[in-house]
Amino acid sequence: MVKKIAILGLCAALSILAFMVVGARGNWDFVLAFRGTKLISLVIVATAISVSTIVFQTLTSNRILTPSIMGFDALYILLQTVLVFALGGFGFASLAPELKFSLELFLLSAASLALFGSLIGQGTNDLFRMLLVGVVFGVLFRSLTGLLQRMIDPNEFSILQGALFASFNNVDTKLLTLAAPLVIACCALAWHKRNVLDVMALGREQAISLGLNYKRELMMGLALVTALIATSTALVGPVAFFGLLVSAISYEVIKTHHHGPIFLTSILISIIVLVGGQTIFERVLGLGATLSIVVEFLGGLVFLFLILRRVRM
Template sequence: MTLRRLGLLSAALALGVALFLFWGLRAPQGFILSLRSTKLAALLLVGGSVGAATVMFQTVTTNRLLTPGIVGFDSLFVLLQTTLVLTLGGAGYAGLPPIPKFLIETACLTGAAMLLFGWVLRRDADDMTKLVLTGVIFGVLMRGLAGFMQRILDPSEFAIVQQASFATFAGVDPLMLAIALPVFLAALALSLWLAPALDVAALGRTAALSLGVDHGRLALATLGLISVLVAVATALAGPMTFLGLLAASLGAAAIRRHEHRLLIPAAALTGALILVAGQFVFERLLGLQSTLAVIVEFFGGLLFLALVLKRRTG
């Protein structure tokens, strides 16, 4: 039954892919299909990365309300964009080569996350509360610093920063996808390899240790995978804070099981389906270009509030 539900998710995603590629296709078909295929690959990769990363993050933090963005990924990305525009100017920022920019952003996001995890957890690798609180504080500091820097930008440069601070799938370079795809597949494969240990870790630190799982080492390894997945997705398209919460919650509700060998692919499929279906509706049916990220964040925020209220009344 569970595999059937995964099959239904896969079938729904395949239908969304077909509609996205071929709905309203006109000449020149080859050129249009190449553009759509590039955007589709970015949607699939970002949705899959964020969905899988959120499931693992919720497991190691033992909290189903959290997403990786809470430890400062989104704030650091906004700070990076602001710094680049401030130092290079609007014209210099627009002229940056996309591949080096993508690699630098990915390296900065991954490196900063690993430094944070290593610094906070070097004495107690199981203190996830300290990790989350430290990440929140650093996120606020980086947002404040970015806000201060934005105040000294001229209006045109400020508009560039604002545009770069929201997720967009337009103009993704195929070479960026060629770099990101193997990284995503390798991280996803490692995540599935860790799935049995994550099942045990979900029982709690004490239970995991009693069952022979080194909870601290597993948490650090999992956080490393989360850093890579979220860094690649954020550098590729931009921050989407609540997409992971939507994907993880809806994926878990769809399969109704707790094994990570099922939860991780279900969340990845759901995240990809949300982006592909949403982009199809707004771009093909409604003729809009930049609404999807705002809508995803809106519904993700509503889901977060609903989960908080449910926990309080439960």
């Protein structure tokens, strides 16, 4: 296990090195500063998505589910559409990045925590009801989005389209001072709770019998997931299957239920995929394709594979 993590760490370091130096020309002070801030953005997003997915799958006792099932993607798209509809294309484009990020983070977090607070009860059925309601709200948000998009001016809709798809190439580095401390704090809490998550992975009844305050830890874990996924979504946009792709590979590479090694593995794999993939698409392919589309395609294939394998079992 240690050897595998060490190999992944080496691959992640090589990906970071390649991202920083491949194709670099001109003033190295400018190149390293420019690429360094972009690298930090990719690492923050990779860490937030991987940790939030692992924690969410533990809380739901299901390795197929991801936080996007709660309607985050649909809510994010609805929020962008409402902003364009209310402010117009020019007002939307001129909105301060910090204000826009804070607004998105607040609304995404408030909506999900309201859902948790109203649905979490004494039994596990409430958790599955929460997931079902998340799907229903996702459909509602998409319907409202479709209605508003039909009412938006075509010229303004073209501006909106740029904000509806995940973009790992255009992360606003001004937001790092807001996103980085939040992600670091959440990941530190997740690491501190790794042994608690090991117990929660056994199931509600077993965790309670071992003396765990299950409801409190469940709410804390869901709040943690909310903060991480809201931050990553506000930074790069909606990403439905990336977390599923990373978590599935992590559990196959490190065949353990202990969250310490799983956290490390998922973060390293996520960095390799994002940083290494962005290096290839930027430096080798010349942005001839989009990393987010490829990642979502591979994640969708993994999702279908997991569904079919579970059906056969």
